[in-house]
Amino acid sequence: xxxxxxxxxxxxxxxxxxxxxxxxxxxxxxxxxxxxxxxxxxxxxxxxxxxxxxxxxxxxxxxxxxxxxxxxxxxxxxxxxxxxxxxxxxxxxxxxxxxxxxxxxxxxxxxxxxxxxxxxxxxxxxxxxxxxxxxxxxxxxxxxxxxxxxxxxxxxxxxxxxxxxxxxxxxxxxxxxxxxxxxxxxxxxxx
Numbered sequence: 001x002x003x004x005x006x007x008x009x010x011x012x013x014x015x016x017x018x019x020x021x022x023x024x025x026x027x028x029x030x031x032x033x034x035x036x037x038x039x040x041x042x043x044x045x046x047x048x049x050x051x052x053x054x055x056x057x058x059x060x061x062x063x064x065x066x067x068x069x070x071x072x073x074x075x076x077x078x079x080x081x082x083x084x085x086x087x088x089x090x091x092x093x094x095x096x097x098x099x100x101x102x103x104x105x106x107x108x109x110x111x112x113x114x115x116x117x118x119x120x121x122x123x124x125x126x127x128x129x130x131x132x133x134x135x136x137x138x139x140x141x142x143x144x145x146x147x148x149x150x151x152x153x154x155x156x157x158x159x160x161x162x163x164x165x166x167x168x169x170x171x172x173x174x175x176x177x178x179x180x181x182x183x184x185x186x187x188x189x190x191x
Contacts, residue, residue, distance in 0.1 A: 023076075023078075023109055023130070023133070023134075024076075024078045024109060025155075026076065027076075028074075028076045031074055031076035031109070032048065032060045032061065032074045032076075033048070034137075035060075035061065035072065035074050035107050035133075036048055036061050038133075038136055038137055038140060039061065039063055039072070041140035042136070042140065043065055044063040044064065044065045044070075045063070045064045045065060046061055046062070046063055047061065047062040047063075047064075048060070048061055049061065049062055057093060058073055058089060058090055058092075058093035059071045059072070059073065059093060059097070060072055060073055060074040061074070063105075068103075069099070069103065070103050070104065070105055071093075071094065071097065071099065071103065071104055071105070072104075072105045072106075072107060073086075073090045073093070073104070073105070073106050073107070074107045074108075075106075075107070075108040075109075075110075076108075076109055077108055077109060077110045078109045078110050078130070079110070080110060081108075081110050081111045081112055081113045081116070082106065082108050082110065082111070082112045082113070082116050083112075083113045083115065083116050084113065084115040084116045084118075084119045086106075086116070087106065087112075087116045087119045087120050087123070087125065088119060090104060090106055090125070091104070091119075091123050091125065094123075094125075100124065101120075101123030101124035101125045102123075102124035102125070102126070104123075104125045104126065105125070105126045105127075105128060106120065106125060106126070106127050106128070107128040107133060108128070108129060108130065108133075109130045109133065110129065110130055111129045111130065111131075112127055112129060144164055144175075146166040146167075146168065146171060146173035147173050147175065148166065148171055148172065148173035149166060149168055149171050149173060151166055151167055151168040151171065151173075152167050153165060153166055153167065153173065153174075153175070154167055155177075156174075162177040163175060163176050163177050164177060
């Protein structure tokens, strides 16, 4: 049974990149999944460490490619910027892991304070703010076409569940995806 849950969650993660344009609607866990899927599509092997039943030790994702390793800290903050204290805390995590600063990536929906940017530059830490994240997602996104006009659709989420809506103003194209991402994935992946 646990294997099936893991498989459904993996499919959910793969489709979050296609569906999501309003990243602020994602839970913290879904945000980590989305960032992990983004790195997968950019050619990395991704291990998710942040949601395995305990504290994540400031590492949400581990990336490997061509014998190299990087670690990622994800913050789904949207109302305030990441400060220098969070950067220093992550730098301490890198040190504890025996990694140089340039092997760390800090991803947030918001932005970084000027002090955080200065500190990250001194360490060599890569920063990905909300704007850069959207740009990277757009480079790897495959979209679901609208059933009416064939324009790309985007994911919406309401108290009633998940749904896709057309991105063209005035078009009423939409698709109900049910109450949870697992159901949505089943509909989208059906032949």
